[in-house]
Amino acid sequence: EAAVTQSPRSKVAVTGGKVTLSCHQTNNHDYMYWYRQDTGHGLRLIHYSYVADSTEKGDIPDGYKASRPSQENFSLILELASLSQTAVYFCASSAGTGGSAETLYFGSGTRLTVL
Amino acid sequence: GQQVKQSSPSLTVQEGGILILNCDYENDMFDYFAWYKKYPDNSPTLLISVRSNVDKREDGRFTVFLNKSGKHFSLHITASQPEDTAVYLCAAGLNQGGSAKLIFGEGTKLTVSS
Numbered sequence: 223e224a225a226v227t228q229s230p231r232s233k234v235a236v237t238g239g240k241v242t243l244s245c246h247q248t249n250n251h252d253y254m255y256w257y258r259q260d261t262g263h264g265l266r267l268i269h270y271s272y273v274a275d276s277t278e279k280g281d282i283p284d285g286y287k288a289s290r291p292s293q294e295n296f297s298l299i300l301e302l303a304s305l306s307q308t309a310v311y312f313c314a315s316s317a318g319t320g321g322s323a324e325t326l327y328f329g330s331g332t333r334l335t336v337l
Numbered sequence: 338g339q340q341v342k343q344s345s346p347s348l349t350v351q352e353g354g355i356l357i358l359n360c361d362y363e364n365d366m367f368d369y370f371a372w373y374k375k376y377p378d379n380s381p382t383l384l385i386s387v388r389s390n391v392d393k394r395e396d397g398r399f400t401v402f403l404n405k406s407g408k409h410f411s412l413h414i415t416a417s418q419p420e421d422t423a424v425y426l427c428a429a430g431l432n433q434g435g436s437a438k439l440i441f442g443e444g445t446k447l448t449v450s451s
Contacts (some may be wrong), residue, residue: 257441262346264426265381265441281440312380324369324430326439328380 225249228313228329235336241300243332245313253316254296255326256280256288258309265312271296272318303336310334340364341429343442350417352451358412360427360442369430370403371439372412374423381426385412417449 225248235241247254253272257265257280267280269288277288285307287299300307310333314326340363350356358372371386387394387401387410394401400413410429414421424446430439 255438262443264343264443265428267438267440270438280438324371324386324439325383326373326381328382330380331378 226313226315226327226329228311228332230332231330232333233335235300235303235334237304237336239303241303241307241334241336243298243300243311243313243334245296245298245329246294247296247313247315247327248294249315249317249327250293251315251327252293252318254290255314255316256286256296256298257312257314258282259312259331260309268298268311305336308334308336341427341440341442343427343445345445346443347446347448349448349450352417352419352449354417354449355413355415356417356447358414358425358427358445358447359409360411360429361409362429362440363408364429364431365405365408367429367431369439370401370410371428371430372399372401373426373428373441375426375444376423384425419449419451421449422447 227246229244255270256268266282271277271290289297310331312331313329342361368389372384373381374384375381385399398415403410424444426444427442428439
């Protein structure tokens with residue numbers, strides 16, 4: 223069974239503060255992703271990575287940075303948190319391209335509230 | 338603009354009924370299409386997927402139909418059950434340079450009433 227673990231499960235941050243969301247996978251997958259979920263928007267891709275020490279911008283990267291220090295770990299960093307970044311954040315991993323390799327395995331999500 | 342769009346924010350169906358969830362996409366290069374299911378306060382899980390070289394894929398009560406010329410795919414659920422009540426997210430992806438990036442629709446909240 224694929225395992226993607228996110229921490230923390232929830233967090234309250236102050237506007238302008240720095241927030242780091244962590245994700246760890248034990249699937250030996252090359253690809254990792256950060257999505258945010260907002261009502262009416264489904265899941266939107268923030269950043270992704272297909273190899274350690276490299277990250278790519280997704281569809282809504284502004285205000286976010288990502289870090290992939292190893293194959294297993296992928297972090298999302300909000301340097302200056304803003305109210306508009308209140309959302310649920312999902313990390314996911316996949317093996318890559320080719321048939322079932324596109325299947326995303328999601329973590330449990332992190333509920334971030336920025337006050 | 339929204340690259341992947343679900344036209345119905347919500348649907349209600351009677352238990353045992355048949356329902357169709359629809360998804361439209363903009364990029365005709367997309368070659369992978371999927372439906373994910375999400376219960377409240379849970380993470381999305383893959384329900385069924387299809388590649389662009391086929392028009393249909395069936396898995397039990399769930400069938401995906403792909404209409405490439407219309408840039409549209411749909412999920413048909415037969416004999417709906419209360420446990421089908423969930424949010425359904427369609428997703429489409431492009432195999433570009435080895436990247437397996439999926440774009441999701443907004444989601445359709447399905448309620449199956451008994």
